[in-house]
Amino acid sequence: MIELEGLTKRYGEKVAVNNLTFTVRPGIVTGFLGPNGAGKSTTMRMMLGLDRPTAGDVRIDGKHYDQLKDPFTYIGALLDAKAMHGGRSAFNHLLCLAQSNGIPKKRVHEVLDTVGLTAVAKKKAKGFSLGMGQRLGIAGALLGDPRILMFDEPVNGLDPEGIHWIRNLMKSLAAQGRTVFVSSHLMSEMALTADHLVVIGQGRLLADTSMADFIAQNSRSYVRIRSPHRERLLDVLHSAGITAVETGNGTLEVDGTKPEYIGELAAQYQIVLHELSPQQASLEEAFMQLTAESVEYHAHADTPLEQPQWGDGWKGN
Amino acid sequence: MSTPQPQMPQAAPTTWQASSGPSYPTYTSPIPVLRTHLGHAIASEWTKIRSVRSTMWTLGVFVLLVIGIGLAAGALVASNSGEESLAGENPLSFGFFGLLLGSMCIITLGVMTTASEYGTGMIRTTMVACPSRGRVLAAKAIVFFSVAFVVTLVSALLVALADVAMLEGAKEPSAQEWLKGTVGISFYIALLGLLSLVVGSIIRHSAGAITIMIGLVLAPLVIALFMFSASLEDLRQALFEYSIPNQLSVFYSNSLTETGPSGWDPLWIALGVTAAAFAGAFALLEKRDV
Numbered sequence: 001m002i003e004l005e006g007l008t009k010r011y012g013e014k015v016a017v018n019n020l021t022f023t024v025r026p027g028i029v030t031g032f033l034g035p036n037g038a039g040k041s042t043t044m045r046m047m048l049g050l051d052r053p054t055a056g057d058v059r060i061d062g063k064h065y066d067q068l069k070d071p072f073t074y075i076g077a078l079l080d081a082k083a084m085h086g087g088r089s090a091f092n093h094l095l096c097l098a099q100s101n102g103i104p105k106k107r108v109h110e111v112l113d114t115v116g117l118t119a120v121a122k123k124k125a126k127g128f129s130l131g132m133g134q135r136l137g138i139a140g141a142l143l144g145d146p147r148i149l150m151f152d153e154p155v156n157g158l159d160p161e162g163i164h165w166i167r168n169l170m171k172s173l174a175a176q177g178r179t180v181f182v183s184s185h186l187m188s189e190m191a192l193t194a195d196h197l198v199v200i201g202q203g204r205l206l207a208d209t210s211m212a213d214f215i216a217q218n219s220r221s222y223v224r225i226r227s228p229h230r231e232r233l234l235d236v237l238h239s240a241g242i243t244a245v246e247t248g249n250g251t252l253e254v255d256g257t258k259p260e261y262i263g264e265l266a267a268q269y270q271i272v273l274h275e276l277s278p279q280q281a282s283l284e285e286a287f288m289q290l291t292a293e294s295v296e297y298h299a300h301a302d303t304p305l306e307q308p309q310w311g312d313g314w315k316g317n
Numbered sequence: 318m319s320t321p322q323p324q325m326p327q328a329a330p331t332t333w334q335a336s337s338g339p340s341y342p343t344y345t346s347p348i349p350v351l352r353t354h355l356g357h358a359i360a361s362e363w364t365k366i367r368s369v370r371s372t373m374w375t376l377g378v379f380v381l382l383v384i385g386i387g388l389a390a391g392a393l394v395a396s397n398s399g400e401e402s403l404a405g406e407n408p409l410s411f412g413f414f415g416l417l418l419g420s421m422c423i424i425t426l427g428v429m430t431t432a433s434e435y436g437t438g439m440i441r442t443t444m445v446a447c448p449s450r451g452r453v454l455a456a457k458a459i460v461f462f463s464v465a466f467v468v469t470l471v472s473a474l475l476v477a478l479a480d481v482a483m484l485e486g487a488k489e490p491s492a493q494e495w496l497k498g499t500v501g502i503s504f505y506i507a508l509l510g511l512l513s514l515v516v517g518s519i520i521r522h523s524a525g526a527i528t529i530m531i532g533l534v535l536a537p538l539v540i541a542l543f544m545f546s547a548s549l550e551d552l553r554q555a556l557f558e559y560s561i562p563n564q565l566s567v568f569y570s571n572s573l574t575e576t577g578p579s580g581w582d583p584l585w586i587a588l589g590v591t592a593a594a595f596a597g598a599f600a601l602l603e604k605r606d607v
Contacts, residue, residue, distance in 0.1 A: 001343075026343045049448050050441055051606040066448040069352040077445055083438030085369060092368035100361035100446040102351040140442065145346035177344040 001026055001179055002047060002148060006056035009042050009203075016042045018203040019056065024181045026147070029174045031194030031211070032183040035291050039203035040183040041079070044152050048077055060148065072101040072144025078151045081133040086126025090117055090136050093125060097140050111139040130157035138169070148179040155189055167193050187287035191215070201291040218286030223259045225252045226275035227266070236269050237262070251275070358447050358456035366460055372426065376464075379422035380472050386415035387476030395483045403486035409498035410569035411484075412476040417562055419472070420506055421531065423465050427513030428526040430461045435521040441607055450602045454518060458595070461514050466507035474499050494570070501584060502568040508587040509534075509561070515594045519601055534561045559586070 002024040009017040017039040024030045034040050045051040047058050049065030058064075060074055068074050084093050094108045112118045115135040120128070125136065134154060141149055151170070155163045170193055174180045184190050190197065190211075197214050199207040207214065227233045230250055237244045237254070242262070244252040254262060259278050266273050366372050390411040394403070434440040447453050477499055481490065490498065513530045520526040541556035557563060558577025567583050578586065
């Protein structure tokens with residue numbers, strides 16, 4: 001179990017993590033979601049005692065990370081797959097980590113086997129693909145057979161087979177009663193693995209809810225209608241007690257009514273329809289809506305107005 | 318997982334809410350729990366230092382420089398001097414040139430022991446594995462210092478024995494001279510490496526830390542060489558006397574000047590500077606984010 005209480009991190013004027021309070025519980029996969037630069041990695045580094053919080057507190061099973069005498073049996077973390085010396089072999093990388101926690105050499109072979117790297121154990125890490133590096137990082141996290149596992153963007157750079165493997169690994173680890181905390185900026189990925197969601201944006205807590213609740217609240221289903229006789233259709237829908245919303249481009253959206261019923265209604269009044277389609281707002285859209293105001297790095301769709309033109313500098317002369 | 322693990326029932330949502338105590342189902346590992354100590358960190362750092370090829374390369378070049386230049390200097394002197402011209406000379410002193418050049422390798426290795434982990438990001442993994450930052454620095458220092466001291470001592474001893482055998486005209490070194498010219502100077506070189514390790518931990522950047530250390534070794538002497546003004550004579554003298562090459566030569570009782578450090582002074586100076594830098598590095602390590 002990981003408990004955060006008012007956790008805050010400031011870098012000068014900039015607030016990277018702002019008063020975060022939530023609990024990561026055992027037995028489930030908790031997804032930690034937020035756009036790039038939302039403060040996910042900073043939060044994870046504070047959990048692991050790497051960064052000192054400006055204010056607030058974070059505890060691992062009731063203790064501060066630096067009070068842990070055998071940290072690997074409490075928590076295993078994958079922060080950055082490339083955070084290793086490229087000249088060291090996979091085996092020696094894991095061995096030095098194991099030794100620092102008094103874990104027997106036998107266990108290194110076991111975790112290499114678990115992640116499927118036994119064949120390349122003697123190879124240098126710098127020759128590894130991103131996916132192999134990610135697996136090696138996960139092997140390191142599993143060394144102490146810990147109660148808590150923390151993965152920062154584990155599916156980055158993995159092929160579909162690797163993504164599938166990680167998903168199943170996280171689920172099975174949680175099913176054994178462990179606490180699994182995994183960060184991502186992809187809602188679609190979380191929807192497949194996480195049981196619980198913690199969403200942050202610009203360092204602030206935006207949501208702390210179960211995945212099921214999030215889906216129920218945010219996956220709006222509606223019917224999209226296009227018709228050349230928009231005014232008549234609106235009247236007909238209105239008299240049938242159905243509220244339609246105009247969304248521009250001549251399309252109407254209707255919530256909470258089956259498309260079959262609308263089709264029958266249109267047929268009854270002989271209204272031509274160009275489109276009648278059931279729609280479902282994706283979780284990705286719901287997530288984007290939730291974090292829209294807190295996205296730090298917006299991509300601008302339109303070009304800036306005051307773009308300097310070639311030769312502008314001559315005009316004053 | 319190949320270890321047998323108890324299959325825990327998945328927690329029902331209601332039990333999470335009341336899980337302030339240890340009532341929630343949690344995973345218990347079959348691996349025995351161990352309280353870690355400095356010994357574990359030392360074992361880990363030993364694996365780290367021996368498992369990268371650059372360590373072997375750096376030490377290999379060091380041994381080659383110290384032994385190669387030491388023997389060459391001895392042979393050159395032996396072939397160019399008569400019986401009388403060497404009288405009263407300390408035959409151990411011809412190991413100086415190899416050790417001065419070789420110290421660059423020890424400096425590099427020292428810096429790499431700490432700074433390279435910041436370059437690769439490995440330091441985060443290291444600090445997660447061992448949350449006691451002071452313990453990590455101490456383990457690195459102990460492992461590196463031992464390696465540097467042993468390798469330097471063996472190389473210096475070989476050169477000393479060979480040079481004493483080659484230079485028959487020179488005087489027989491006293492026990493004190495033997496101690497200073499082998500153990501003493503090896504201790505000094507290893508301390509120089511330890512200072513580099515500490516500077517690497519402070520600067521967190523390999524190239525920057527190596528530059529600083531090489532500057533520290535060479536700059537005072539080079540600057541002093543070009544101080545022609547008489548009004549700077551005192552400063553020039555001090556720079557000469559306390560420059561690291563001159564401190565090295567004190568171990569052979571061959572100082573550039575009659576004043577300045579003598580006897581075991583260089584060792585105490587190096588110990589003081591390294592201890593102060595170590596304290597600074599320790600304080601910074603505790604204060605800064607990794």
